[in-house]
Amino acid sequence: MLFDDVAATSAAVAAASGRGAKTDAIADLFRRADPADAAIAATFLVGDPRQGRTGVGWATLRDAPAGSAAAPSLAVGDVDESLSRLASTSGPGSQAARRAVVADLFARATAREGDFLRRLLMAEMRHGALDAVVLDAAARAADVPVAAVRRAAMLTGDLGRTVAITLGAGSTGLAAVGLEVGRPVMPMLASPATDVADALGTGPAPAAVEAKLDGVRIQLHRRGDDVAVFTRNLNDVTARLPEVVALARSLPVDVFVLDGELVGISAADAPQAFQDTMSRFGRDDAASSPTVLRPHFFDVLHAGGDDLVDEPLAMRRDVLAEVASHYVVDGTVTADPAAAARFLDATVAAGNEGVVIKALASTYAAGRRGESWRKVKPVHTLDLVVLAAEWGHGRRTGFLSNLHLGARDPTGGPPVMVGKTFKGLTDAMLASQTEALLAREAGRDGIVVFVRPELVVEVAVDGVQTSTRYPGGVALRFARVRRYRDDKPAAAADTLDAVRALGAGTVRRSG
DNA sequence: ACCTCATGCCCC
DNA sequence: ATTCCGA
DNA sequence: TCGGAATGGGCATGAGGT
Numbered sequence: 001m002l003f004d005d006v007a008a009t010s011a012a013v014a015a016a017s018g019r020g021a022k023t024d025a026i027a028d029l030f031r032r033a034d035p036a037d038a039a040i041a042a043t044f045l046v047g048d049p050r051q052g053r054t055g056v057g058w059a060t061l062r063d064a065p066a067g068s069a070a071a072p073s074l075a076v077g078d079v080d081e082s083l084s085r086l087a088s089t090s091g092p093g094s095q096a097a098r099r100a101v102v103a104d105l106f107a108r109a110t111a112r113e114g115d116f117l118r119r120l121l122m123a124e125m126r127h128g129a130l131d132a133v134v135l136d137a138a139a140r141a142a143d144v145p146v147a148a149v150r151r152a153a154m155l156t157g158d159l160g161r162t163v164a165i166t167l168g169a170g171s172t173g174l175a176a177v178g179l180e181v182g183r184p185v186m187p188m189l190a191s192p193a194t195d196v197a198d199a200l201g202t203g204p205a206p207a208a209v210e211a212k213l214d215g216v217r218i219q220l221h222r223r224g225d226d227v228a229v230f231t232r233n234l235n236d237v238t239a240r241l242p243e244v245v246a247l248a249r250s251l252p253v254d255v256f257v258l259d260g261e262l263v264g265i266s267a268a269d270a271p272q273a274f275q276d277t278m279s280r281f282g283r284d285d286a287a288s289s290p291t292v293l294r295p296h297f298f299d300v301l302h303a304g305g306d307d308l309v310d311e312p313l314a315m316r317r318d319v320l321a322e323v324a325s326h327y328v329v330d331g332t333v334t335a336d337p338a339a340a341a342r343f344l345d346a347t348v349a350a351g352n353e354g355v356v357i358k359a360l361a362s363t364y365a366a367g368r369r370g371e372s373w374r375k376v377k378p379v380h381t382l383d384l385v386v387l388a389a390e391w392g393h394g395r396r397t398g399f400l401s402n403l404h405l406g407a408r409d410p411t412g413g414p415p416v417m418v419g420k421t422f423k424g425l426t427d428a429m430l431a432s433q434t435e436a437l438l439a440r441e442a443g444r445d446g447i448v449v450f451v452r453p454e455l456v457v458e459v460a461v462d463g464v465q466t467s468t469r470y471p472g473g474v475a476l477r478f479a480r481v482r483r484y485r486d487d488k489p490a491a492a493a494d495t496l497d498a499v500r501a502l503g504a505g506t507v508r509r510s511g
Numbered sequence: 512a513c514c515t516c517a518t519g520c521c522c523c
Numbered sequence: 524a525t526t527c528c529g530a
Numbered sequence: 531t532c533g534g535a536a537t538g539g540g541c542a543t544g545a546g547g548t
Contacts, residue, residue, distance in 0.1 A: 019530060019533085043520090052520045055544095059517055095517095095545060123520075124535095128529095132533055192525080216522060233520060275540065278522060282542045369532090394535060395528085402537065422537050423526050462524090465539070475539055478523085480525055514548080522541075523524050524538080530531105 001037040003079050003109075004072030005029060006044050007116035013045075014127035022129045026137035035168035039160035040076050042138070044116075046130045047123040049080070050160060051087035055098055056121045063099070064106050067114020074108050079117070126394060131159055138166040144174065152177040154186045154366035157234045179307050181223045181255055184230035186367030188259075188299075190356050190375040196340040199357040199374035207357050208313060209340045210298055210331035212375055214274045214353040215263030216281050218295060222248045223255050242286055244295055253304050253323045260297035260329065271351045275465055296329040298356075301364055309364040313372075316364070333360070344376060353377055353462075379460050380502050381482060382407070385415045385490045386455040389437050391447045392422070392430075399430040400437050400449060405459060405479065407472065407496040415453050416496050418467075419476035424460070433484070456485040456493050464503040472496045474503055 012025040026045065030038045043049045082105050089097050102121070106114050119125050135153055139146040144166060152174045153162040165173040179185060193199035200207055217232040218241075227248045229238045238245060244262070264272035264280055272291065280291035300320040301309050308316050320328055332343050344355045354377035362372035384405040392401030402422040406415030425433070433455075440451040459479050467475035476499075 017529090046520095048520050050520085053518085055518070057518055090544080092545070126535070128534065130534065214523080231522075233522085235520070235522095274523065278541050282521075282540095284543080371531095390537095392536075396536070420538060421525095423524095426527065460525095467539075469539075477539070478524055479538070512548100514546105516544105516546085518543085518545105519541105523539090526536090528534095530533095 001033050001041065001076045002072050003074040003076050003116075004113055005032070006041045006076060007110075007113045009041075010045060010116050010119075010125065010127050011112060013129045013133075016128075019129075019133060022127075022133055023137045023140060026129065026134055027140040030138055030141035030163070030167060033167075035164040037076050038138075038167050039164040040080050042134050042163040043160045044076075044079070044120055045125065045134055046159060047120055047125040048159070049083050049120065051080075051083040054083060054086040054121060055089065055094070056086055056102060058122065060095075060098060060102060061118055061121060064102050064118075067106055067109035067111045067117070069108055069110045069113075072110050072113060074105075074113060078108075079105065079120075134159065135162065138163045142166045142170050144171045148174040150367075154368075155179050157184045157186050179257070179302055179309060181257055181302055182221050182226060182228055184219055184221075184228075184234040184236075185257070185301060185309075186234070187217060187219060187232055188365050188367070188373060189369035190373035191369050191371060193357070193374040193376050196344055196355070196357065196376055197337040199355075199376050200335065200337055200340060201371075204335055205360065206333050206335040207340075207359055208317065208331055208333055209343050210329050210356050210358065211296075211347040211350075211352045212354040212356045212377065213261040213263050213271060213296055213329065214351075215261045215271070215277045215296075218244070218260055218262045219301075220244065220248055220258040220260065220295065220297075221256075222251070225249060237281075240281065240284065240286060241293065243293060247295065247327070251324055255305060256303045256323050257301040258295075258297045258320070258324060259299035259301060260295050260327070262293050262295050264291040265294045273465070295327055297324045297327050298329045298331075299364065300324075309366060312361045312363065313358055314360040317360075344378075348378055377462055380463065382459050382461060382476075382494045382499060382502075383456050383485050383488055383492070384418070384459050385453045385493045386437065386451060386457060387415060387417055387453055388448050388450040389433070390420075391449070396422075396430065398434075400434040401425070401430065403433075403457065403481070404448075405457070405476065406453060406493075407499045408490070408493045410495045410497055415490070415493070416472040417470055418464075418472055418474055418496070418499050419470070419479050421459060421476070421479040421481055423480035425481055429481070429484070453490050456488040456490060458482040458485050461502070464499055466503070472499070474500050 009029040139149040219230045221228045227245045264277040280289040387406045388404040389400035390402040443450045462478040
């Protein structure tokens with residue numbers, strides 16, 4: 001199959017307005033491809049090729065020429081090979097070698113292929129179709145129920161393989177796919193709730209209320225001495241976590257799949273700040289960090305030969321207590337919002353992020369962000385000064401979008417930048433802020449428009465973290481705009497000290 | 512030897 | 524990660 | 531209700547440059 005077939009499909013997907021039409025365009029491609037090519041094409045269409053890390057980014061592509069070939073000649077397999085070469089290039093001179101591979105690809109590409117190639121290497125397809133649409137298209141092409149395809153994708157964690165199975169073996173092949181110890185499953189996700197009452201819902205049934213730890217999600221697999229650890233994105237991080245491997249081998253059950261969170265702990269057994277956990281977790285050499293990582297499990301997908309994903313949470317929790325009793329996340333079971341709120345306050349005071357509230361009757365819905373798991377975190381608000389804004393892309397083209405936010409200097413100096421945000425802005429706010437900001441323009445640099453520091457926005461944040469990027473030494477975490485404070489002058493904005501105070505909770509960074 | 516920049520199926 | 528919007 | 535897009539800060543690493 002020609003690479004241009006995939007590029008043409010992407011263009012058709014981008015041009016199609018509805019999801020049904022996008023699905024049809026991809027299904028048409030799949031019908032024309034053999035399963036192996038379709039598997040590669042599927043990973044290209046979602047911008048996630050099998051080679052993973054290519055070492056090519058914005059700076060490498062900046063100087064790459066546009067596609068200039070007159071007619072398509074690249075095969076899907078040619079691009080696949082080039083990606084493999086990029087991924088395996090390292091050492092001195094590798095930057096130049098990568099540029100050469102990229103230049104060769106673009107030289108052989110037409111303009112349409114070059115455009116697609118650029119988006120593929122940047123992992124930014126922006127044609128309105130990713131995993132869900134591609135799986136839907138595979139189901140349509142093979143004329144099998146989409147639910148069966150999705151189930152296989154969640155259990156294999158592998159889009160390309162799932163497409164190949166769907167096209168090559170149909171319903172029979174999909175039905176044969178099951179949970180496999182040692183192969184990661186897409187983790188179940190929680191949807192946000194405004195407070196514990198919202199999370200508990202209207203029903204009288206008690207729910208599990210568990211501490212939400214501010215660390216790294218892990219999935220731990222064991223079969224005898226074979227142990228593997230995967231992240232939320234199904235990356236294999238086993239080699240980085242020797243202590244977790246040892247812990248897995250020490251547990252009283254031989255075969256299992258556990259779901260949990262990994263957090264650095266201080267000498268006093270208190271959870272460390274996320275940044276300290278990452279400092280240790282991100283490291284190749286575990287011994288070079290003083291931080292000790294400790295897993296806290298909250299679910300079990302398989303134990304002793306039994307698959308548990310279709311069992312109710314109440315039963316899975318009982319099994320978990322047997323498999324990993326000393327490493328089960330802190331929690332309680334209640335239907336009472338007041339009791340849940342008390343647990344939330346206590347766990348936050350202990351240095352945790354919030355709570356996750358789970359229906360006891362729910363099964364493990366791999367890869368889903370459903371209503372069975374709801375997360376609640378404390379929210380803080382700040383009134384900050386808009387210092388600048390950046391021109392947006394995509395559907396935000398033509399609007400000033402990403403705001404630079406400053407806190408007031410209590411000594412009277414100019415506001416101190418503490419972060420940016422583009423979240424929380426409706427189309428109407430985007431339009432009105434573009435007008436209001438341009439009226440206060442004070443200069444430009446690239447896509448940044450600087451403004452006189454007069455406008456104040458109310459910003460919601462989950463907290464602040466230490467920063468080396470910003471002059472105040474702090475940065476906002478997950479900032480989003482709530483509203484413009486037209487009633488407030490910049491002189492009444494919150495101070496840098498007020499921002500720093502949000503980081504002075506129970507969790508401290510280690511020195 | 513040290514600094515800067517770019518990169519990441521990065522983590523959140 | 525959070526949020527808004529189209530389907 | 532779901533899926534996609536638009537973008538945030540910080541971390542270690544490794545290449546390249548001084």
